[in-house]
Amino acid sequence: DAGITQSPRHKVTETGTPVTLRCHQTENHRYMYWYRQDPGHGLRLIHYSYGVKDTDKGEVSDGYSVSRSKTEDFLLTLESATSSQTSVYFCAISRSGGEETQYFGPGTRLLVL
Amino acid sequence: GENVEQHPSTLSVQEGDSAVIKCTYSDSASNYFPWYKQELGKRPQLIIDIRSNVGEKKDQRIAVTLNKTAKHFSLHITETQPEDSAVYFCAARRSSGSARQLTFGSGTQLTVLP
Numbered sequence: 001d002a003g004i005t006q007s008p009r010h011k012v013t014e015t016g017t018p019v020t021l022r023c024h025q026t027e028n029h030r031y032m033y034w035y036r037q038d039p040g041h042g043l044r045l046i047h048y049s050y051g052v053k054d055t056d057k058g059e060v061s062d063g064y065s066v067s068r069s070k071t072e073d074f075l076l077t078l079e080s081a082t083s084s085q086t087s088v089y090f091c092a093i094s095r096s097g098g099e100e101t102q103y104f105g106p107g108t109r110l111l112v113l
Numbered sequence: 114g115e116n117v118e119q120h121p122s123t124l125s126v127q128e129g130d131s132a133v134i135k136c137t138y139s140d141s142a143s144n145y146f147p148w149y150k151q152e153l154g155k156r157p158q159l160i161i162d163i164r165s166n167v168g169e170k171k172d173q174r175i176a177v178t179l180n181k182t183a184k185h186f187s188l189h190i191t192e193t194q195p196e197d198s199a200v201y202f203c204a205a206r207r208s209s210g211s212a213r214q215l216t217f218g219s220g221t222q223l224t225v226l227p
Contacts, residue, residue: 044217107156
């Protein structure tokens with residue numbers, strides 16, 4: 001499973017609270033991604049990173065921020081969670097610019113009440 | 114940006130029959146097209162991919178075809194088995210840009226009936 005872990009795996013929180021999800025990899029891959037998965041929408045890119053401290057926005061970045069202070073960790077933060085952010089969040093990694101294959105983590109199921 | 118449409122959204126086949134899932138993409142600069150399989154409650158996993166310099170690729174019971182002119186690509190599963198039941202996602206990636214961003218289709222729920 002490409003050495004990717006996500007934590008927590010499940011979380012229930014209340015509207016307005018901050019939430020941080022962690023993605024950890026042991027593969028030393030350069031690229032890391034955060035997706036959300038919702039019924040009927042497939043996987044949509046939130047943010048991605050192409051190196052330590054190098055991040056950029058994806059398709060659905062509003063309400064989310066990310067940080068990458070180490071190669072192995074990519075954090076996704078919901079500054080003030082809303083019910084519309086209830087979703088399954090997947091982290092993914094890919095090796096380099098020449099390697100297109102993305103490997104996914106196990107996912108985090110987030111419920112915002 | 115890229116837009117990927119996937120059809121059908123649900124597909125039921127009898128065990129042993131073939132299944133075909135189709136995707137169209139909008140960006141003619143896209144050059145990499147992976148297919149992922151996601152079982153219930155699990156992570157998406159790559160099952161096959163194709164690059165724009167190839168028209169067809171096979172791996173045992175799975176094949177993918179690509180028509181660059183029409184901007185569509187398809188997944189073919191032959192001799193389907195119950196364990197093929199899952200959600201399948203297509204995706205497309207353009208050749209330029211600072212990161213290897215994939216745009217995914219909305220998924221196809223495949224059910225193989227025994």
